[in-house]
Amino acid sequence: MNEVAVFNFETNEVRTVVINEEVWLVAKDVATTLGYSRTADAVKAHVDEEDKGVGKIQTPGGTQRMTVINQSGVISLALSSKLPTAKKFKRWVTSEVIPSVLKHGSYSKPQSTLQLFDNALQVMKEQETKINHVVDRMDEFEDAQEIRSWEQTELLRMRKNKVFAILGSKHTKRYKALSSEVYQSISHDFKSQFNVPRYNALPRKQFEDGKRFFINWEPSNLLELAIKGAEQPA
Template sequence: MNKVETFNFETNEVRTVVIDEEVWLVAKDVAKTLGYSRTADAIKAHVDEEDKGVGKIQTPGGMQQMTVINQSGVISLSLSSKLPSARKFKRWVTSEVIPSVLKNGSYTKPQSTLQLFDNALQVMKEQETKINHVVDRMDEFEDAQEIRSWEQTELLRMRRNKVFAILGNKHTKRYKALSSEVYQAISHDFKSQFNVPRYNALPRKRFEDGKQFFINWEPSNLLELAIKGAEQTA
């Protein structure tokens, strides 16, 4: 039987177990801590098969076989979580929980000092390789993700403010006469600039570029003439 260690993140318990000298976490505990209401669906949707396993976990009802996930699986669930604390949880697992379990080493057999040193060195090398692999996957994953809802809201707010800066508020004649054309033009230019069909399709890594777009955007010469004409008739 593998020894189970329990850690607490805020008000949630997260159980860990060591299998073949690798730290695994009970998948249900991780998903629940990250705010997933349907934990099984979240694990199936976001965690690769290679990052899942089965561990024997002692529960009040007796020994049970439960789905466990490794560090890579934890990171995948964290990246897809909508909780603000997801990043903090990911850092807690990788910098505190896993090192603590490995340091305790209660799952290893008594060994000589030299053997312990060699094994520790090997574990460190393996962990470094895995972490590098996970970092690469994180970069690829984040690059492919679309902006979140709050980021889309921020872009739309900047778009509105840009239109107000050009036409004035909603009560001006210029706004009433040309707001549709200006909104259409700025939206067309944004989608063309970033090659996206809609605002929330913008990759997260381009969010700052999207904000800068609205700061720098200016109407075309033809639209500028229409705005000046509206000013003269206002």
């Protein structure tokens, strides 16, 4: 059975174990702390198989085999969490919990100074490799995410301003006559351009491209003729 070290993040208990000299956290504890109601589904959906394992955990009901996740798995769950404290929790795990377990965990055996130095150097190299891998994954994950609500709001504001620039204010007869067609046309062109079903499905990495789309958008020749032929403002 793996020796369990328990930490508390705000009001939540997070259990950790050391398996093969690597710190693992009980997946259910992490998912619960990050606000997932269906913890098993969250771990299955967001954590890679290589970042999951099984640990023997002592509970009031006896020893149980529980799913555990490593640091990379914790970061994956934190990135997908909607809680505002997710970033704080991720930093807490990586900067406090894991170093504390590695430093004070009872799994450590007495070693010579040279052994300690060699082990520390090896751990640093392994951690650097893992961190670089996690950073790459975070960048890929960030790029693939849909735009945030404030970014969608900005795009919709630019769309509205473009319609006003073409038709004039809401009080003009031209706006009242053609605004629906212009909105439909610009929305259709946007979704076709970026191959998305709705505005907030735009990947974050294309947000600036989305803004440029509205700056440069022009109505089709047919719609342009309708606009020119519409009655001018009174």
